[in-house]
Amino acid sequence: MVTTHNLGFPRIGKNRELKFALEKYWKREIPEQALQDAADSLRLQHWQDQAQLDWIPAGDFSLYDHVLDTSFMLGNIPTRVSALEGSEIDSYFRVARGRSAVDKSACSCVHAGEMTKWFDTNYHYIVPEFDKDTSFSLNASHLLEQIDQAWKTHSRVKPVILGPVTYLWLGKSKDGSEKLDLLDDLLAVYAQLLSALKNAGAEWVQIDEPVLVMELSQPWQHALRTAYYQLQAAPVKLLLATYFGQLQDNLQLACELPVAGLHLDAVSAPDEVAKVADWLPTHKILSLGVVNGRNIWKTDLTAALDWLESVHARLQDRLWLAPSCSLLHVPVDLGNEQKLDQEIRSWLAFAVQKLDEIAILAKALNHGRASVAASLQENQAAITSRKQSQRVHRADVKARVLSITYAMGNRRSPYHQRAIVQRDRFRLPLFPTTTIGSFPQTQQIRQTRRDFRAGLLSETDYRQAMQQEIELCVREQEALGLDVLVHGEPERNDMVEYFGEHLDGFAFTEFGWVQSYGSRCVKPPLIYGDVAHAQPITTEWIRYAQSLTSKPMKGMLTGPVTMLNWSFVRDDQPRAETCLQLALAIRDEVLALEQAGIRMIQIDEAALREGLPLRKSQWRSYLDWATRAFRITANGVRDETQIHTHMCYSEFNDIMEAIASMDADVITIETSRSDMELLNAFDQFQYPNEIGPGVYDIHSPNIPSVDSIMQLMKKAAQRIPPERLWVNPDCGLKTRNWDEVKPALSNMIAASRQLAGCLDAARAG
Ligand code: GLN
Ligand code: ZN
DSSP: OOEEOOSOOOSSOTTOHHHHHHHHHHTTSSOHHHHHHHHHHHHHHHHHHTTTSSSEEESOOOSSOHHHHHHHHTTOOOHHHHTSOSOHHHHHHHHHHSOOTTOOSGGGOOOOOOEEESTTSSOEEEOOEEOTTOOOOOOOHHHHHHHHHHHTTOSOEEEEEEOHHHHHHHSEESSSOOGGGGHHHHHHHHHHHHHHHHHTTOSEEEEEOGGGGSOOOHHHHHHHHHHHHHHTTSSSEEEEEOOSSOOGGGHHHHHHSSOSEEEEETTTOTTHHHHHHHHSOTTSEEEEEEEOTTSOBOOOHHHHHHHHHHHHHHHGGGEEEEESSOGGGSOSOGGGOSSSOHHHHTTBOOHHHHHHHHHHHHHHHHHOGGGGHHHHHHHHHHHHHHHHOTTTOOHHHHHHHHTOOGGGGSOSSOHHHHHHHHHHHHOOOSSOBOOOSBOOOOHHHHHHHHHHHTTSSOHHHHHHHHHHHHHHHHHHHHHHTOSSBOOBOTTOSOTTHHHHHHEEEEEOOSSOOEEEETTEEEOOOEEEEEEEEOSOSSHHHHHHHHHTOSSOBEEEEEOHHHHHHTSBOOSSSOHHHHHHHHHHHHHHHHHHHHHTTOOEEEEEOTTTGGGOOSSGGGHHHHHHHHHHHHHHHHTTSOTTSEEEEEESOOOOTTTHHHHHHTOOSEEEEOOGGGTTGGGGHHHHSOOOSEEEEBOSOTTSSOOOOHHHHHHHHHHHHHHSOGGGBOBBOSSOOTTSOHHHHHHHHHHHHHHHHHHHHHHHHHHHO
């Protein structure tokens, strides 16, 4: 018999109950007990949603982040927090977000733990902190409590924990000491933990080691061996879980580690299933992740059975089935979506539906396909409808992608020639000032958009309201004295959703929320079909904005790679192909803006870096198609049209050449927090075009002083010729308010003028 299980369930709740409970608790509107009660009832609900599985997971829930939970369970709490007074939950939220519910003002708070992306997903975890004095001690009370709760709902409970090697890998050494030196101490605590789990009734424990899909140096491979040889004495069966990629050169290692079972992500690594089945010793079980835990499409169950049946014939009872990874990365329940187009809806599966798929597959294997004939038929109908749908496949779009020429990705002249034409055209001062696009989005702007959507506001009234807002932004920018203006983006609630709504091939859910970090959720658009540009999206707004001023107005667009990386994308064609379709669609918008007389166009690629594959050996190919897509989007314009791009990060060192190859005339990036650290990248590689390193940290309410901005810019000027430097904030200003933005920009402009003055003086002298 095939056994079914799940690696983890979304935590936030169908209606984002966890988010709302957390935020109320932080505002002290509810006591801790109410938060814990909300968490209890969510877990109960989630176990009920998973009741049909043979094994349910416990310990996959978290109030904020499971890596942070692991740090607390292992007694690894930063001393800046453990030294403070307060209960455990206060410490927990202090590390998570810099303040607990009892910390009244922002000044009584501490440095939050650093947050970074969980492998190549859009989930962010709190980075464990280590130094040479780090010691561990077990406090598993929360996990044990959850296991007790789970036992009340199901007869087979499988605790889920993060493995020791991945835990170390994910952390950061604060003093340069070697993280692996901590392994022995850490393993002693893991041994205690596994005994405690045994005492809590566990037979199987899922231990996650996704590092196994990364390129591992010998010491890390060795650490895995050490860890699992030591932990094999534990009184429980370990199911070693890997996901998010192929094992490749770690395949043999993964198969040989002395554990009772291995989970393989068969969606990312279909070619490795047979190899693993060959390598895996016959006393071990093999869990196959056959349903994609990171995307929202239905699984083709018949196709899956076609290959699973022979694996099953071979492994028999040793075969387990699960989603490819934790379902944390998909929305909870499609049942909520009543407004979604019926046909598109029939192609989708969210977490709850994915578990149904697992159950159907297992039943088909255990009792024959006939036992689930109706379900298979229904599934097949959906798969066929999606494959054949006219809404998915458009001959015109496919033909256009095929007809892309090399020339379409290239500007007519190289940068140094364009720069002369552009300088002449724009006559900007030295250190020109600009912003990244959005201006503060007040409650009123949001309400206007909502009213328009809900049909409470006429189109004319809506346009008028937006135009008023644009006018206000333009007037403010002129009063401040910025050199290059923007319209302020009042009509957009999200930079990807806005464009998706105006392109063919996109659909939007009502409740398709996915946790990004803590209480923050995102609702990614679905790209279900061939993408096409129907009509100009932004020209009306930008042209209106330009009509109000004689200064250059930057048109503002979201780039193809960012559209792709922040959406649920098609699984029936390569990402690169979808990206090219997006590129052509946005290219049409770029050309429409140029046609409308707009002379500067910014194409945001906020998320280009996020799409980097986990293995460095695959970076080249990603960067090739991603930068090509950008070039096709941007480079159809005339020499005198200035292309800007913006990126929300500063780690450029390892991708600088790729970024330079995009050939934007100006790039603005986030740097103020890292104190221009990024510019180290410029020691090895001379960025050839213009660059605006961010000098105003827009994530903070603080106003940067003229002096601090000058310091930052002087650092920049040591590496980049002043003629090619711009002065701008780190990112868009939509989350700030005008009272912060005005003085900050005013200081920015003053700093720019002083810098220009210094330079003139130096040159004259
Ligand atoms: N133009 C966008 C804005 O200013 C860019 C946002 C981003 O980079 N995340 O809001
Ligand atoms: Zn940004």
